[in-house]
Amino acid sequence: MKLLQDRIRRDGVIKSGNVLKVDSFLNHQMDIELLNEVGKEFKRIFEGYPINKILTIEASGIGIACITAQYFKVPVVFAKKAQSINIDGAVYSAKIESFTHKKTYDVIVSKKFISPEDRILIIDDFLANGCALAGLIDIVRSAGAAVEGIGIVIEKGFQSGGELIRNMGVRLESLAIVESMNAENGTIEFRE
Amino acid sequence: MKLLQDRIRRDGVIKSGNVLKVDSFLNHQMDIELLNEVGKEFKRIFEGYPINKILTIEASGIGIACITAQYFKVPVVFAKKAQSINIDGAVYSAKIESFTHKKTYDVIVSKKFISPEDRILIIDDFLANGCALAGLIDIVRSAGAAVEGIGIVIEKGFQSGGELIRNMGVRLESLAIVESMNAENGTIEFRE
Numbered sequence: 001m002k003l004l005q006d007r008i009r010r011d012g013v014i015k016s017g018n019v020l021k022v023d024s025f026l027n028h029q030m031d032i033e034l035l036n037e038v039g040k041e042f043k044r045i046f047e048g049y050p051i052n053k054i055l056t057i058e059a060s061g062i063g064i065a066c067i068t069a070q071y072f073k074v075p076v077v078f079a080k081k082a083q084s085i086n087i088d089g090a091v092y093s094a095k096i097e098s099f100t101h102k103k104t105y106d107v108i109v110s111k112k113f114i115s116p117e118d119r120i121l122i123i124d125d126f127l128a129n130g131c132a133l134a135g136l137i138d139i140v141r142s143a144g145a146a147v148e149g150i151g152i153v154i155e156k157g158f159q160s161g162g163e164l165i166r167n168m169g170v171r172l173e174s175l176a177i178v179e180s181m182n183a184e185n186g187t188i189e190f191r192e
Numbered sequence: 193m194k195l196l197q198d199r200i201r202r203d204g205v206i207k208s209g210n211v212l213k214v215d216s217f218l219n220h221q222m223d224i225e226l227l228n229e230v231g232k233e234f235k236r237i238f239e240g241y242p243i244n245k246i247l248t249i250e251a252s253g254i255g256i257a258c259i260t261a262q263y264f265k266v267p268v269v270f271a272k273k274a275q276s277i278n279i280d281g282a283v284y285s286a287k288i289e290s291f292t293h294k295k296t297y298d299v300i301v302s303k304k305f306i307s308p309e310d311r312i313l314i315i316d317d318f319l320a321n322g323c324a325l326a327g328l329i330d331i332v333r334s335a336g337a338a339v340e341g342i343g344i345v346i347e348k349g350f351q352s353g354g355e356l357i358r359n360m361g362v363r364l365e366s367l368a369i370v371e372s373m374n375a376e377n378g379t380i381e382f383r384e
Contacts, residue, residue: 028269029267030270063258066227067262070228075222076221076222080251110220112215113220
């Protein structure tokens, strides 16, 4: 998606340790016009798929998922990162190791909101090591529901997550795949 | 907002300890059509205000803020609940005591994303004791920016937050104000 690549080149900041900061338009401040283009592109890619629900994970996936859901006319469910007194009853859970935060945490989804008849599109902002996605796929499959596809805004193509998830037999589409980036001179290359 | 009150009566679940669960349509599973009506209503209420940015707090405020932002044609910034390696540089911060989670945490916003010229609409899903809102107001004012208004989906009118925030001289509008609720018989009364 050229619009997105151009925006990453213009406003993304490459930091040492393979960190790509896109917090000025994607995951701290959010450019809603850009998210609308992202949502339309996911709809174009997954047109005709019998998707009836979008699943994402807090926090930065939520905005993208909600804007995208308008084009699919389906509800959004977001996985929560910690047990809350407001989630009672049975939950599906998965353990996730965060690349960003260097720690492991549990994510949960109430069993009320994923059923065997659900056909789910998973949406997230970043794909790096794939742990978050693998956890979400595990939750969907635990519920007996189907993962129709996965839509990612930015994939770090030089990390192992993309291969891990594609090897699970799921259609994974990333709108921008970073092939390499260089914190010293600020250059970034995308996979075509 | 009658549509919202009707939905709370139909799908909300009242639990002991003054907990109102609306996780089937607002803050775990999200009904995007309803959120669009919420966004339109906030636009109607704050029509003519010179709002150039929406501020919310992760996680459940984000979806509402993003959908609402489409009607204002402005970006969204969400306050984050913990220090991340992806937020560096200077941040505005505030301490918040969560009614839901019974704990205190820091919320932060990068100084890059609030400037003195910003005129901000704060959006959140719930108002109970007002701590989260007071923290967000504090962050906006620390930046020298202006709070043009606050839009809340559900206010617990029997808790002190509404009075606390209105006494700060900010225009606060809640789309549904719960006057009282009864966990034993499941009844709920709204302020008219």
